[in-house]
Amino acid sequence: MINLRAAEFGDIEALILLLAELFAIEADFQVDSKKQRAGLELLLNSDDGQIFVAQNEVGQIVGMCSVQILISTAEGAKVGLLEDLIVSATYRGQGIGKQLLQHLERWAQQQGLTRLQLLADKHNQPALDFYAQQDWQTTQLIALRKS
Template identity: 50%
Template sequence: MTAREPAGGTSIPRDVTIRNARHADLETLVALLDELFSIEADFAVDGHRQHRGLSLMLDGCGKHRCVKVAEAQGRVVAMGTAQLVVSTAEGAFSALVEDLVVTERLRGQGIGAALLATLAAWAVQHGATRLQLLADGQNRPALDFYRKNGWLPTQLICLRKSDLPEG
């Protein structure tokens, strides 16, 4: 797999490469999450929290977490993150795709599909037998994108408890 041809044969524009994110990318990654969270009802844009979360992801990148970016003409234009969890149903690792966002002006060019394929390849290399993600149920373009890329809905619903004390 090269940066030009991610796993799964997904093609991307000639000037786009996919690479591991670096701490130097943090401000751009926070801006991409701002784009994503501004269209998702369950999340709020909070640059400080997003910076802290991305730093935690980058500090632990490698064995259990990864952050990939797509770069065009020297600028980060998209990102995807994944992390491993143990699935008792699978008896193996499952990878949770936490964030996937392509800057609005470049959507529809195969960059998101290429990032997904790259995250999937990383997950398989690290023993995952299943990928999963959460998507905003009202975000029809995102749901159509995932369906087009082979993702299927489940009967499960997501519940959350967020009033935990900060530690």
């Protein structure tokens, strides 16, 4: 039995471990627990963001995802940026990722967000297949960044 809920400050240690598992897969990101802690604290303190966790029957956090609200002039409305979706390796393939995504999508709808978007590693085929299966469409956009 999986419980889905908003993350709390007491979850941060578990979330740092999940992000380390995620960033180890994604070539564009480095594992740095100090930065991940700071980012999680910023998100938890933000009115424009939300972290959701999946907790198993013994209280262990086995998955997470986050969403941040942006304003889209294209949409003329608020939209959401999905990030940090991860289910810990031994818990994959049990429907937890799908439940987390649906939970986040329901929240976004309640907030009046008209669209959700995300960035994915183009080599992460399992994740791309998962999103396609959940009716997410690819776009013509590419990601650029400057530090």
